[in-house]
Structures are given as C-alpha cells and as structure tokens.
Amino acid sequence: MRRRCIAIGTLAWAAMLETARRKDVYVVWFLSLFMLGAGSVFALMGVRGLEIFLRDLALTVVNLLSLIVCVWLAARQVPEEISRRTLFPLLARPIRRSDVLLGKWLAVWVMATGALLVLAGIAAGELALFGVPVPRIFWQYLILRTFSFAVIAALVVALSLVTTPAATVTLSLLLTIGATYFAGTLTLVYHQAASWTRPLLVAVYYLVPHLDLFDLSKKTAFGWPPIPAWVLTTLALYGAAYTAVFLGLAHLRFRRIAL
C-alpha cells in the first residue's frame, strides 16, 4: 500500500510539474486577469445595492472557468501519455496501470482545486473591494466545488480513454453542465412525462451524478446560512462513490488497451 501511494504521488507530482513548466497554468492567470478586468468595469459603473447580483455573477464566472480548467487538464493526461509513448518506461516499473490513472486523476484534482482557489480568491477580493460581504457558506461552496472536481476529473479521464481529446472536452462539458443544470429538472419532466417513460426517467435520475448538489453558488449569492455538517459529509460520500465508479470504468478500459 505504501509503495502504491508513493507511485501515485510521484506520478501526480510529475504531471503537475509538467503542467506548470509547459505554461498550461498561464490560462489560470489569464482567466484571473479577465476577472480583474471585469471587476474594474463594475467598479467604474458603480455597484451599490447589487450585492446579490455581484456575488452571483462572480461565483458563476468562478464555476465556469474552474470547470473549463478541470476538464481541459483531465482530457489530455492519459491520451497524451499513450500518443507520446511515455507510458512504456512508466509501466516498465513495478506499478499497475491503475496507479497511472490514479496519479493522473490526483494531479488534475489538485490542479483544478488550485485554479479554483486562485479564481475564488480573486472573486472574494474584488467583492471585498466593492464592500460586498462574503457569507460563511462561501467556504462550504469551495469545499463542495472541490468534491465536484473529483467526480468531473474522474469522468473526463474515463471519457478520454474512449474518444479523442477534442471530443472528450466537448462531451465532458456537455455532460457536466447538463448534470449541473438539468439533472434536477428531471423531477419536473417526470410529472409531465407519459407513464411508460417514467421508469426510464427514474433510472436516468439515479444514474446521473447530481452535480447540482455540489453547487452552493446560489445559496452563497443569497447569503444563506452554512449547511449542516452531515449534509456535507453525505455529499462527500456521494462524490466519492461516483468518483470511484468513473475511475473503475476508466480502469476497465485502460487495462485492456494494448500499447
């Protein structure tokens, strides 16, 4: 177990070092500059009395940009290893293919969380400059967003093993945005749907990860009180289960790929 942890940590370290060196992280700095620029425009326009709107806008931007970073980083990790043939010297070591997957997933998760913290930090700083208070639930928003990145990174890594990187990015964005914004609406559709389609809708409802559950941005915008710890714990377990499922599917595919 110790050996496997070292291997996974080492692989994640290499992936992060490479991402940093190839200047992929510059995209986060550009996005940050974009947010600062947008904030300056609002400052010029005057924002008194628009606290909720500003918080909502800032968190929507943070959600979207951090999601793009997560998907974009995850989509190319394993396919690039295969196409560059850098997998051979890796797999010639006493490690398993699943260690490679876990190392890559861990690297993406950490980097996406890092990007989220940078972007959210800028958003919080700008809100503070405008005199807009950041409610306590903001910390829970960050924690749950981090959990959702674990699920999304696993989903994207799995998809990247069955399709091309460009298709992976497109599909992943569609699926994650769909799962975040439309999965919850299935209950509404259920009541309007024909009776024979209802079991199908129920199946879809329970199969699709409800990423909307991990999104506290609206509650943060409206200044809700923090959610109870047991809800947070349950969501952590829910996220861990989906992460395990997606990583398991990725492993089933990856172990069969002839290099």
Add this chain to the structure above:
Amino acid sequence: MSAAIEIINLCISYRRGWWMPPTVAVAGLNLRVAPGEVVGFIGPNGAGKSSTIKALMGFLAPDAGAARLLGREAGHPESRRRVGFLPEVALYYPWLTARETLTLYGRLQDLPVPLLRAQTQDLLVRVGLAGREDERLRGFSKGMLQRVGIAQALLGNPELLVLDEVSSGLDPLGRRDLREILTERKRAGVTIFFSSHELSEVAQLCDRVVLIHHGRVAADRRVDELRSALRRYWVRFRASEPPLPATRVGEFWEAEFGRLAEWRQALERLRSPLAEVVDAGEREGILEDYFVRVVDPARRHPPVDTPPLHGA
C-alpha cells in the same frame, strides 16, 4: 534454476477493426534465456520482436501462451521490479530534466532516496550526460534521449535488462559507451536480452542469437558456434584454366570454401605447374550473411556453409 526469461507458445495478433481479419505478429514463439546469458533478438521489420518484448513487459496481453520474467508471470507488477527496460522509441517527458526523469522512474521503482540520488548522478555521468543533468529533455537530441533511456533502464541495478533497439540514434561514441556498459553488466552476471538491427553489435556482445521471422523462432544459435560455422577460407591463384570452381577477379582466380579440409585439398591441387597460389587465408563470417540466408533464402549471397537450423 529458473529461467530469466521464459516464453511458451506465445501468440499475439492485432485486430485493426472488427470486420478485418487479425494480423498475426507472433505465432507460437518459444524461448528460454538462462540467468547471466546475453541474447540478441534479431529479425526483419515486422517479424514480431517488439510485440514479443511488449508481451514480456506486460504492455499487451497475448492471445495464447505465457511469458515469465525471473520466474514471475509477465504482466504482474512484481515481475518488473528487478528488470530494466529500454523501449524501442525513447520518449520521455520533455519538460523534465534528465535528473528529474531518473528521479521519477527511481521513485516508481521504490528506490530509497539516498541510493536513488547517488545512482542518478553516477548513471548520468556513465552514459555521457555529465554537465547536462539539469537540462530539460525537450532540448535533447535523439541520441541524448537514448542515453537517458539507457540510464533509466540501469536504475536500481536490475538483474535482467530488456532492451528494444538499444543502439538506435547513438553516435559511434555512444555505441562504444553502450558496449562498455553492457559488457560491464554482463561480467556482473546480469541477463541481457536485446533486439537490434546492428548485427555487428549483436555478434560482439551476445552469447546467443535468436532470429525470429514471421513470428516464430527461425534460428537459435550460440554466437561462437555460428562464428566458426560462418568462417570462410579462400585462395587466390593465377592459372590459364582453373583446376577447381573459381571466380575471375582481374588477372587472378578466387575460390572460397566453407570447410578447412576442402580448403586444404584445394591448396594441394593448386601445387601444380599449371597454377600459382598468390595468396590464401581465412576470414570471419558476418552475421548479416546468415541473417539474409535465413530470412530471405531466395536472395543471392556468397556461397556459405549454412549451419543446420534448430529451434525452427
């Protein structure tokens, strides 16, 4: 004693689409490499060398048969713990330095940090990368990347080295360094199994040569035995009419023999007033002739005394 490498009836095929018939790469290959042996694995392009090596390293699952490394089933992570591997195409992380690259592989091998540091430095110096340890690999030439590859394969002092196209991209100095390194390891009792198209190198380094063709072992010979079998004896003489089958070379005739006895008989026959021996001698046979003879018997080649094949 268990074999360092054991391949039993290995079959590998590739499917290029469900509607296409599979392409057979390896068709029932059997091979055994004893501990401490240095075996050259040669064959024409597409013979199945790389596929066999990939199956050995667990990169692909064979359709049938089995492969074992140091007594363990190939594909099991522990089978690779005491194995150093150099892939056919040496590609490493371009954004890491040579030192970081070796550190990465050493950590994956679970080498203790102080040992890894010492070995990294020693190996980078040994493969001729002293002073360039902290440069990123994106600026390295193909030959330098191959040197990094050789260094990573030697990390942890493996008991078995599996090297695919080992001298690819190396300049003459690099090849000499490589020969020295492999000779050192050979003396230390390391088993070396390598594929190469550089047949002179194979002849210099190996105890045994395994030639595969169409996914099967076409020849399996000890190098010293092969060398003596390929040795040629020749005589150059002057005569108006040659008293034995010979080829005209300028003003002389030349005859070549595969056996010493035949050569001696020819020299006796040439001791006559009608012929004058100008020169005579023996020369080492080259592995390339043997390779061509086995792989492409229809091709024209100098008459050689082809040793009987076994293992086919």
